[in-house]
Amino acid sequence: MPLGCDALETITKSCDNNIGGIRKIWLNDQENVTSPTAVAGLISTLVASPDYTEFEINRNTGNYTEDTAVDLINGSSFVTQTITLMFNRREAAKSEAINILASGQRYLSAIILDANEKYWYFEDLQLTATGEGSGTARADGSKYSVTLLSEANFLASEITAAAVAAVTP
Secondary structure (H helix, E strand, O other): OOOOOOOOOOOOOOOOOOOOOEEEEEEEEOOOOOOOEEEOEEEEEEEEEEOOOOOOOOOOOOOEEEOOOOOOOOOOOEEEEEEEEEOOOOOOHHHHHHHHHHHHHOOOEEEEEEEEOOOOEEEEEEEEEEEOOOOHHHHHHOOOEEEEEEEEEOOOOEEHHHHHHOOOO
C-alpha cells in the first residue's frame, strides 16, 4: 500500500431493492453552510443559516451523476458532479427562481433525497445550463431544465435524516 493511503475496504452485494431518481432536492448558498461533520463518510451534523430551500420536482424528472477523472501522469483526480432537474409548466415565478440560482455565478450546496430513501450532500455547485421550452405537442407540456455542476475532490457524502431535518423547514 502506498504511504499515506487508506487500506482497501470491502464492498458487499446488497439484497435491497435499488431504484433510481431524485425524490426531493434542497438548495442553499454555499456560504450559508457550516462545514459538515462526518464519521466514516456519513455526515451526522450540518449547520445552515438560513435553512435550505426545497425545490419541488415531479417524479422521474431529476437525476445526478458523478464521474471521476484520474490523470495518472499528473497525479490529479476529481469528481464531476452533475445534477439535472426538470421544472414543469413555465411561468414567471419559476423563471425568477432560476434567474436567482444563476445570479453572480453563485456557489450552491445541495441535499438530495434519492428514490432509495438515502440523503446525499453536494458542495460548490454552480448553475451551468438551462433549457427546454414550450414543447411541440399538447402532451409535451412546457418546462425548464436546470443543470448544476461541481468539480469535487470526492463523491457526494451520505447525510443522516436527522442532519437534514435540522437544516430544512
